[in-house]
Amino acid sequence: MILVTGASGVIGRHVVHELANAGADTRALVPAVAAVATEQFNRAQIVSGEIVDHNVLDRALRDVRALVVLSPAHPDQVSLERHLIAAAQRHGVKRVIKLSSSGTSAHAPFRIGRWHWQTERLLAATTLDWVIVRSQRPMQHLHTQLGSVLGQHAFYGCQGNHGAADVHVRDVAAVLAAIALDDTQTHTTLEVTGPEAITPRECARMLGSHMGQPVEYVDCAPADFVRGQMAGGIPRWQAEDRAAWQSAASADAFATPTSTIAQVTGRRPRDFNAFASEFAASVRYTRPPASRPQAGVRAEAQAAPT
Numbered sequence: 001m002i003l004v005t006g007a008s009g010v011i012g013r014h015v016v017h018e019l020a021n022a023g024a025d026t027r028a029l030v031p032a033v034a035a036v037a038t039e040q041f042n043r044a045q046i047v048s049g050e051i052v053d054h055n056v057l058d059r060a061l062r063d064v065r066a067l068v069v070l071s072p073a074h075p076d077q078v079s080l081e082r083h084l085i086a087a088a089q090r091h092g093v094k095r096v097i098k099l100s101s102s103g104t105s106a107h108a109p110f111r112i113g114r115w116h117w118q119t120e121r122l123l124a125a126t127t128l129d130w131v132i133v134r135s136q137r138p139m140q141h142l143h144t145q146l147g148s149v150l151g152q153h154a155f156y157g158c159q160g161n162h163g164a165a166d167v168h169v170r171d172v173a174a175v176l177a178a179i180a181l182d183d184t185q186t187h188t189t190l191e192v193t194g195p196e197a198i199t200p201r202e203c204a205r206m207l208g209s210h211m212g213q214p215v216e217y218v219d220c221a222p223a224d225f226v227r228g229q230m231a232g233g234i235p236r237w238q239a240e241d242r243a244a245w246q247s248a249a250s251a252d253a254f255a256t257p258t259s260t261i262a263q264v265t266g267r268r269p270r271d272f273n274a275f276a277s278e279f280a281a282s283v284r285y286t287r288p289p290a291s292r293p294q295a296g297v298r299a300e301a302q303a304a305p306t
Contacts, residue, residue, distance in 0.1 A: 001063045002180050003093075005029045005051065005084065006070030007041065010140060011099065014173030015068055015180075016041045022181060029060045051080050054087075061091040066180045069098040069119075073112050073238060081119045085126065095129040095186075097179050099172070102136045102191060102254055109248055110241040120189075129186040131179050136167045136193040136254060137245065139275040142203070147232070149207070150283060154216040155200075158225045159246040163197030165257040168270040178264045190260050195269045197255040206273050210280035222247055 002019055006012040007028030019026040020042035027045040049056030061067075067088050071077050081098075088096060100116040108114050116134075123130040145155040175192050179185050200217040208215035220228075222243040229239035248254065261269040 018177030066095040110244040132189040160250040165193035206276040
C-alpha cells in the first residue's frame, strides 16, 4: 500500500491518479474539511482527517510500505511532518518520498526553503529509505494572479526579465509516483524542473497568444509585490516568501533545467507553451483591460480546475 498525504492538493490528486493508473494499491489522506468523492481519486482508498490526530494516522498508515509526503505551505509544516514521519516509523513504513522545493537550504532566503531543509535533515537521520524530490516553481503559480490576468490582462512580479525553469504540476506528480513505485531509488535528492528557463515576458507573450488578447508582465519592487499579494488575500509570510524566491530568480538562481522528468518517467516534460494553452482553455476574460491597481489585486474571474 502507498499512502499519499495532501492528496486533495493540486499535485497530490495527480500523484494518486498516477499510482492508481499504474495498478498500485493507493490510499489518499485528505483534510477533514475537503469535500471529495471516490471517483476523484480513481477508486483509491480515502482517509479523511488531520495529521495531528493519532487515530487518523493509525488508519492511514495501516499496511503502508511507502509514504509520499506532500504538505501545504504552513508555519506548522515542520512539526506536522516530524509527527508524520515518527508515526510512519512506528507503523513499519519502509520508504518515504518527500516533496521539497528548489533552493532549499539552511540559509534559504525564503521560509519554505528553510522549513523543507529541516524535514530533509530529519529524514536523513532516520533508518528509512528516503528520496527527496525538490520541485522548481510550478507553472500553475500564475493561477494565484488569475484576477489580474483576466481583469487587467497583466500579471506581476519582481523577477526582472530573468528566466526560471518552472515545471508543470502533472510532471512533478509523475516523478513522485514513479519514485514511490521504484524501490531502487533511495537516499537521493532529485531536482525537478521544466524543460527550459523562460522569462516572465516570454510567459506573458505565450499566454496572450493562446488567450487571444495581449498579456503584460509588470515588474515591480519586492515591497510593492508583497503589498499586492496581501491585497489579494495571501498571508504576509507567504507573500514575502514569493518575493524572496523571485528576487533569487532575478539573479538566475533557478534558470538551469534538469533532465530528471525524462529520466525518471520516460516522458518529455510539458513546456510553458503547453501550460499556456491549458490555462487559456480553462478561463475566460470577464471585462476589458482596466487601469492596473496594486500588483496582484484580484478582479472578478472564472476558471476551471487545473
